[in-house]
Amino acid sequence: MSKRIALLGQPNSGKSTVYNALTGSRQHVGNWPGKTVEKNEGTYTYNGETFAVIDLPGSYGLSGNSDEEVITTDYIRGGQADLTVVLVDASQLERSMFMLAEFAELNKPAILLLNMMDVAGSMGKTVNDKLLSERLGIPVLPFVAAENKDYEKLKELIQQELRSPHCLKSVPVSEDKKDYKAKYQWISEVLDGVTDSTHKKYVLSKGDKRLLSPVLGKFLCLGIVLLGFLVAMIVCVPFMGIGSMIPGILNQPIANLLNGLHVHPWLVSIFSLLIPNTLYFCISMAAFVFGVNLVFGYLEEIGFLARAAYQFDSILSKLGLQGKAVCPLLMGFGCTIGGASGTRVMDNWGQRMLAMAIVWAVPCGSIWSVMPVVANMVFSPVETILVCLGILVYVFIMAWIVSKVFGKSLAPVESRTGMIMELPPYHKAHWKHILKEALLKAVDIFKRALTTVFLVSLLFWAFSYSSSGLLEDSLLYKVGTFIEPVTKFFGMSWRTFMAFLSSAFAKEAVLGVLNAVFTGQNSLVNVTFNAKTTATDTMALAAAYSSMISKPETLAFIFASSFNIPCVMALSTTYRESHSLKWTARVALFYFGCALLLASVVYHVTALFL
Amino acid sequence: MRLTETKPDQEGKITAIGGDPHFISRITSIGITESTPFQTVKNDKKMPVLVYLRETLIALNRKDAERIEVTVNE
Numbered sequence: 001m002s003k004r005i006a007l008l009g010q011p012n013s014g015k016s017t018v019y020n021a022l023t024g025s026r027q028h029v030g031n032w033p034g035k036t037v038e039k040n041e042g043t044y045t046y047n048g049e050t051f052a053v054i055d056l057p058g059s060y061g062l063s064g065n066s067d068e069e070v071i072t073t074d075y076i077r078g079g080q081a082d083l084t085v086v087l088v089d090a091s092q093l094e095r096s097m098f099m100l101a102e103f104a105e106l107n108k109p110a111i112l113l114l115n116m117m118d119v120a121g122s123m124g125k126t127v128n129d130k131l132l133s134e135r136l137g138i139p140v141l142p143f144v145a146a147e148n149k150d151y152e153k154l155k156e157l158i159q160q161e162l163r164s165p166h167c168l169k170s171v172p173v174s175e176d177k178k179d180y181k182a183k184y185q186w187i188s189e190v191l192d193g194v195t196d197s198t199h200k201k202y203v204l205s206k207g208d209k210r211l212l213s214p215v216l217g218k219f220l221c222l223g224i225v226l227l228g229f230l231v232a233m234i235v236c237v238p239f240m241g242i243g244s245m246i247p248g249i250l251n252q253p254i255a256n257l258l259n260g261l262h263v264h265p266w267l268v269s270i271f272s273l274l275i276p277n278t279l280y281f282c283i284s285m286a287a288f289v290f291g292v293n294l295v296f297g298y299l300e301e302i303g304f305l306a307r308a309a310y311q312f313d314s315i316l317s318k319l320g321l322q323g324k325a326v327c328p329l330l331m332g333f334g335c336t337i338g339g340a341s342g343t344r345v346m347d348n349w350g351q352r353m354l355a356m357a358i359v360w361a362v363p364c365g366s367i368w369s370v371m372p373v374v375a376n377m378v379f380s381p382v383e384t385i386l387v388c389l390g391i392l393v394y395v396f397i398m399a400w401i402v403s404k405v406f407g408k409s410l411a412p413v414e415s416r417t418g419m420i421m422e423l424p425p426y427h428k429a430h431w432k433h434i435l436k437e438a439l440l441k442a443v444d445i446f447k448r449a450l451t452t453v454f455l456v457s458l459l460f461w462a463f464s465y466s467s468s469g470l471l472e473d474s475l476l477y478k479v480g481t482f483i484e485p486v487t488k489f490f491g492m493s494w495r496t497f498m499a500f501l502s503s504a505f506a507k508e509a510v511l512g513v514l515n516a517v518f519t520g521q522n523s524l525v526n527v528t529f530n531a532k533t534t535a536t537d538t539m540a541l542a543a544a545y546s547s548m549i550s551k552p553e554t555l556a557f558i559f560a561s562s563f564n565i566p567c568v569m570a571l572s573t574t575y576r577e578s579h580s581l582k583w584t585a586r587v588a589l590f591y592f593g594c595a596l597l598l599a600s601v602v603y604h605v606t607a608l609f610l
Numbered sequence: 611m612r613l614t615e616t617k618p619d620q621e622g623k624i625t626a627i628g629g630d631p632h633f634i635s636r637i638t639s640i641g642i643t644e645s646t647p648f649q650t651v652k653n654d655k656k657m658p659v660l661v662y663l664r665e666t667l668i669a670l671n672r673k674d675a676e677r678i679e680v681t682v683n684e
Contacts, residue, residue: 010639061639064632095641095664102639180638184646201619202651202662214654310669313658322671323658417633418671419658420640425667 002043002050003162004080008072009087010060010099011345012424014115014145017433018087019055021151025440031579032057032071038579046155054081059347062102066347076106083161084110085154090120090127090142091425093195094187100136101172101183109165111157112140119427125195132194137169146430205426211307221308225330228299232291232334233365239290243283250276269465274457281457281506282449285337285569288365290442292334296327296342297434303426313419319399320407322346323419325355332362336566337445339364340573350411353578357406357587360566360574361398363391366507367562373511377542378554387555391562398563398594405590410583449569456505456568464516471517480517490596491556491603496549500599503561504592505568510561511541518544552606560599565591613659613670613678616650622682623647629677637674641666648680 009015020027023042030039040055056075057068076084086103088096093114100112114127133140141157143150172179172186204212211217255272299305305327313323324345332339339359346352363371371391375384466473480494487497495517502509518541549557565571565588575584616622624646627634641664642648651667652660659675661668670678
């Protein structure tokens, strides 16, 4: 069996960067037995030997009673790791050594990784690693997470230590595990003479003075994030463009080939329409995830997100969240999938689930690209802008509703934890790593999306398939018209209702479905699955649409679709991140119900005026 | 006095931390313990308090900051 190496470190110690760099794509995500805590395991090979790496969960220490801390302590104490790599931030050594002080009493083989030596250096701090190693009795490795040669040194050291392991020879002398004073006392003794600890007064930089000011700072934060999205869009639009061409390019050749082989028409349809379209949706989702993670990876690494968390802490605590939730919520404007996994920064499960539920209310990039098109079919450009503003305003209302409905049970007031976080010094961005991590996430979502999107597409395909190619022969038409009396109550005809249903699958599908049910000039299956992408002629659609649909119905449809379940992958990611089928289903049902209710309110109110 | 009553650039020492064990464990593990010297960096209304201690700039939400008793240097 391969040797196990555990990674232990505080947030911001660069643990996940080291984990990702060591294991690359050879990662496995699972669950710790009986717990809603994610277990990250990976492997790497060095000198022909394979090593397993476990990214231990937890935050700043080990003596708290959170699930994460108990899991981590038990794992190390049980001797399941052959070696523990403890990471500390060399630029804030005294504080981040607390994790090592907590680890000390477990008395297991370890090495100490002095990460962020570059940051420490740029702040004029020096660390005498030889003296530190002598005092601790374990190897101490100065490290820069972006330097490839440092990983070679680390791998070599790990192999060497597994043969002749070292345990800490100096440990804090304390009465019980909650004796924090003794631990910090030990740290200052160990570090005496190792670092230059002259006390300096902290002066905020000019940039920080602006960014942290109560009013101007908030606008600056929002401006920077907006700019970030612009960059993200520029990055992912080419990929999405290529992705959107796939169905058009692949459809005919595959159809011709299969027809020539006299395959059953169903199979032809599946291979020539469904699969290329699944590819398109998956590429588009992966591109969104990539763009959003690229931008937010950058904003996080340079230290901006911590400032944004500081700015929005008070507002978010009114929703039962805290400052750290600012990152996932803002990510949600790009991609709900990214936002849902971005909630990992929150250490309390209930608040994390609540944050995911609220992220769902944030309209993603897809909504912003689809809904204005729909609005523009019946509204003037000025009215379209008003509709978009209306969506933006409703985001706040929905966030408030969700926090009121789920806040009490998910995060009871007494269990809510407020924001306690460090504002790291501004770092230079290590692009290679940001790119790599964004790419890993995009590839991961692409792989997971393939099956999910394919299966849901298959379901929708079965509904919209008709052997004659006529709309009226599809199951979709029959079911749609059958339930129309009910959907009418929500302000939607069967056509818009079907498009609304598809918005829970993927927002990209909405235009295709609308086109199929309104123009009817192509076979429903063809248009829905983008066989003729260029044929999604919005002009023709607009003409057909505006003659059949009123302004109130359009508004009802737009609002219902925007605040529906975001997409199947957001749903599956929320389940994966929360590990709770019950809560994922609850939130999904709630959103679906709320969307219908919203549609009926919007329809009946606006019908009075429009 | 409470940490929330300090002014920017004031320096002092933390004297007492109130709250349940879970809170104490959270706040201690980030480096805030009794007798730690600190410097208040920013303390705006309705915003978290920014304190500098153990070479780290820490943002602390107001509700929790109120539970921290300090003395400031003259």
